[in-house]
Structures are given as structure tokens and as C-alpha cells.
Amino acid sequence: MSVVSGRAVRDLHTDPFGERRSVHAPLSKQLLGGRFHFQSDSAALLALVEAAYGGLPPHRLPGQIPEFEIELKLLPGRSLRPVHEPPPVRMQAGAGMLCGVINAMNYVAISPAQRQALVVVSQDMLRFPYHLRYELIEFAVFILAARSQGLIPLHGACVGRQGRGVLLLGHSGAGKSTLALHSLLQGLDFLSEDAVLVQPENLLATGVANYLHMKDDALGLVDEDACRWIRYAPVIRRRSGVEKFEADLRNGPGRLAAAPLKLVGAVLLSSQLADHPAQLLRAVPADQIAARLSADQPYAAGQPGWLHFKQKLVDLGVHELRRGACPQDSVDALRQLLA
Incomplete structure (x- = not known):
């Protein structure tokens, strides 16, 4: 039987969904016709966002610029075995949501109607920056931009x-x-x-x-x-x-x-x-x-x-x-x- 610290028990009771985590200064990027706002409790995840989208020309399409919100959460602990790449992403959809799932601690959930996405990754997923950026973060950005703006x-x-x-x-x-x-x-x-x-x-x-x-x-x-x-x-x-x-x-x-x-x-x-x-x-x-x-x-x-x-x-x-x-x-x- 595992032992859970008193602090962890109190956190589970008062904030079971992890909604009260402190976040770093958010990043905003204009790309693919929209303005994307990224917030995270992890400097490492925001650094991946900057590596992907920093210094790009700010593309704008005709009409009002839509606003998008993407939250990135880093979970402690290991969820991946020591392999050369993470398991493949499995696509799922329902209730107006689009999801890409690697496992229970590494996934992206996207709501085009609300122009929001949640990217959740485990600490050990940081060992795969290309897959994390390309298959989770960039996946969320492209899906939001395409579905919310009616782009092909x-x-x-x-x-x-x-x-x-x-x-x-x-x-x-x-x-x-x-x-x-x-x-x-x-x-x-x-x-x-x-x-x-x-x-x-x-x-x-x-x-x-x-x-x-x-x-x-x-x-x-x-x-x-x-x-x-x-x-x-x-x-x-x-x-x-x-x-x-x-x-x-x-x-x-x-x-x-x-x-x-x-x-x-x-x-x-x-x-x-x-x-x-x-x-x-x-x-x-x-x-x-x-x-x-x-x-x-x-x-x-x-x-x-x-x-x-x-x-x-x-x-x-x-x-x-x-x-x-x-x-x-x-x-x-x-x-x-x-x-």
C-alpha cells in the first residue's frame, strides 16, 4: 500500500483537479491567422512554445483576429518506459472535443468551439522535445486554427x-x-x-x-x-x-x-x-x-x-x-x- 503525504492529501481534497497551480508569464503569438495565448506552470513547456513560434512573421487573415487559449500542464513522475520514442498518439473525438492521447499522463484535448486546448505531459516526456512539440503542442495549434476559422x-x-x-x-x-x-x-x-x-x-x-x-x-x-x-x-x-x-x-x-x-x-x-x-x-x-x-x-x-x-x-x-x-x-x- 502506497503512503501519501499529508500535504498531498490536503491538495487532493482542496484542489483535486489541479486548478490552482501557479503559472509563469504567458506567451502570446500571432500565427495562422489567429492570436494564440499560451500559459503554463512549466518554464520548460513555454520554452518549447518559444522554440516553435518565436520570431515568425505574424500572419493575419481578413476579418477580426480570433483569440485562442492553450494551457500546458506538466505532471511530475514517470509515465513512459525508457524507449527511443514515446508510444504513438491515438486520436479520439466526442462531445465537441478532439483529443490526441499517448497515455493517461500525456495527451491534448481541444475544443474548437471554445477556441481552447489543454496539453498535459509528464516530466519524462520532456526527453522527447520533437514529439512533444510536433504531436501535442503544434497539433493543438493547427487544429484550433483550422477548425475555428474554417480553413482547409x-x-x-x-x-x-x-x-x-x-x-x-x-x-x-x-x-x-x-x-x-x-x-x-x-x-x-x-x-x-x-x-x-x-x-x-x-x-x-x-x-x-x-x-x-x-x-x-x-x-x-x-x-x-x-x-x-x-x-x-x-x-x-x-x-x-x-x-x-x-x-x-x-x-x-x-x-x-x-x-x-x-x-x-x-x-x-x-x-x-x-x-x-x-x-x-x-x-x-x-x-x-x-x-x-x-x-x-x-x-x-x-x-x-x-x-x-x-x-x-x-x-x-x-x-x-x-x-x-x-x-x-x-x-x-x-x-x-x-x-
């Missing part, structure tokens, strides 16, 4: 110039991050490499340009300075087992998109090599666009606003982009769409 959540990248943007779509491993990197190095504005949120009414795209994830074998055609910047970055390990450098875009070369980009098109990346630089771009027939977009974005295809968004892209036109002999060719093809 896309798994893709986005680059642009002079306020105009083009979506880079395709399956994992298609080369979205690599093309986004070369676009950045060759003067285009960088919006996102992994997740893009789009306002379906006006096709304004926003994202979080904090980190770039690159495999070592994708750096062969990157110039020496950029290669050094990426290879000095920490290495993270995806759930798939793939290891990638996580380079901080805020400390690297190039320019981050200062505001949401107006989409002027989308490209589906192909692994097929083009015979000639002039043949990289091929217009997808209009009667195939809807099916190909839905197949490429199965989660987004089930969200409100998808049909309107999809029709907008059909009207704009979608292209397939084959691989060029060198990255410059692919970036030049994107410039054609952005002209």
Missing part, C-alpha cells in the same frame, strides 16, 4: 513571390521539402514545407515556417553554405524511422513569407524525370483534377469547405511537375506559375 488543412508545402503562392502537393517522399528548400535558396518566399492552411473563399494560404526537415541524401545539389546550415542542425527521427535534419528556417538563408500568400495554382509532384526542361510542367486535365486532389488530400477532402476549395483550384488549373535534371529547372517552372 493540407499536407503540402507552399512557396511564392510578391504575395502570390503555389501549392506543392504529393505523397510523402515526393520531394516537397527539397523543392521548397531550393525555392528558398533561389529567392522565392517560403511559407511552409509540411502543412498549409487555406481560406477557401479567397485562397489565402498561411503556414508556420519554423523548421525544414531534410534527409542527408537530399543535400547533394545544395550549395556549401546552405549544406553547412542544415548539417549543423539537430537530427529528429520520424515515426516511420526516417531520420532528418531539423534546420531552423529563422536562422537560415532566404526569406520567409511575411504574410499569407494568394494561391495562383497548385502542382502535384511526380517522380518521373522530364525529357527536357521545357516539359517539366504538364497541365492536369480539368476532369481529373478533383479526383487527384481528393486522393492526394484524404483528410482535407472530408472537411467543410473542401468542395468550394477544390472547385477554386479546378478553375485556376493544377499542374503535374516532373523532375528536372537540376533543381534550378524545377524552381524556374514554379516561377512560370507565379509570373
Whole structure:
């Protein structure tokens, strides 16, 4: 039988839900069209928030800026066995709540209607800062931003110039991050490499340009300075087992998109090599666009606003982009769409 101290017993009686914990000075960040307020009883958790969102361009969408609240709680003690990564997140939903659950001491609960989220983690989860940030904190931010503002959540990248943007779509491993990197190095504005949120009414795209994830074998055609910047970055390990450098875009070369980009098109990346630089771009027939977009974005295809968004892209036109002999060719093809 375990022994509980008198102080712990009194705390359980007077504050069984842990509502009276002292909190550190809150952080406020404007991103993804909203203003997010983070509060926590843990300086370490707020430091992860700052690492994720500090120094980013404050993106704003048309209309009133929504306010969001995210509370982060740190629980003492161990809830994870000494492994190389925490258990996978399990998704659950009900009663207007969306949840991502690792275990009883590590989870996120999100209420889009109330524009609030609670992130709870155990002390030993701090040993996995990438998973904690990406799968719990950033998960809450993106879900709140998308669901509360009616944005279309896309798994893709986005680059642009002079306020105009083009979506880079395709399956994992298609080369979205690599093309986004070369676009950045060759003067285009960088919006996102992994997740893009789009306002379906006006096709304004926003994202979080904090980190770039690159495999070592994708750096062969990157110039020496950029290669050094990426290879000095920490290495993270995806759930798939793939290891990638996580380079901080805020400390690297190039320019981050200062505001949401107006989409002027989308490209589906192909692994097929083009015979000639002039043949990289091929217009997808209009009667195939809807099916190909839905197949490429199965989660987004089930969200409100998808049909309107999809029709907008059909009207704009979608292209397939084959691989060029060198990255410059692919970036030049994107410039054609952005002209």
C-alpha cells in the first residue's frame, strides 16, 4: 500500500483537479491567422512554445483576429518506459472535443468551439522535445486554427513571390521539402514545407515556417553554405524511422513569407524525370483534377469547405511537375506559375 503525504492529501481534497497551480508569464503569438495565448506552470513547456513560434512573421487573415487559449500542464513522475520514442498518439473525438492521447499522463484535448486546448505531459516526456512539440503542442495549434476559422488543412508545402503562392502537393517522399528548400535558396518566399492552411473563399494560404526537415541524401545539389546550415542542425527521427535534419528556417538563408500568400495554382509532384526542361510542367486535365486532389488530400477532402476549395483550384488549373535534371529547372517552372 502506497503512503501519501499529508500535504498531498490536503491538495487532493482542496484542489483535486489541479486548478490552482501557479503559472509563469504567458506567451502570446500571432500565427495562422489567429492570436494564440499560451500559459503554463512549466518554464520548460513555454520554452518549447518559444522554440516553435518565436520570431515568425505574424500572419493575419481578413476579418477580426480570433483569440485562442492553450494551457500546458506538466505532471511530475514517470509515465513512459525508457524507449527511443514515446508510444504513438491515438486520436479520439466526442462531445465537441478532439483529443490526441499517448497515455493517461500525456495527451491534448481541444475544443474548437471554445477556441481552447489543454496539453498535459509528464516530466519524462520532456526527453522527447520533437514529439512533444510536433504531436501535442503544434497539433493543438493547427487544429484550433483550422477548425475555428474554417480553413482547409493540407499536407503540402507552399512557396511564392510578391504575395502570390503555389501549392506543392504529393505523397510523402515526393520531394516537397527539397523543392521548397531550393525555392528558398533561389529567392522565392517560403511559407511552409509540411502543412498549409487555406481560406477557401479567397485562397489565402498561411503556414508556420519554423523548421525544414531534410534527409542527408537530399543535400547533394545544395550549395556549401546552405549544406553547412542544415548539417549543423539537430537530427529528429520520424515515426516511420526516417531520420532528418531539423534546420531552423529563422536562422537560415532566404526569406520567409511575411504574410499569407494568394494561391495562383497548385502542382502535384511526380517522380518521373522530364525529357527536357521545357516539359517539366504538364497541365492536369480539368476532369481529373478533383479526383487527384481528393486522393492526394484524404483528410482535407472530408472537411467543410473542401468542395468550394477544390472547385477554386479546378478553375485556376493544377499542374503535374516532373523532375528536372537540376533543381534550378524545377524552381524556374514554379516561377512560370507565379509570373
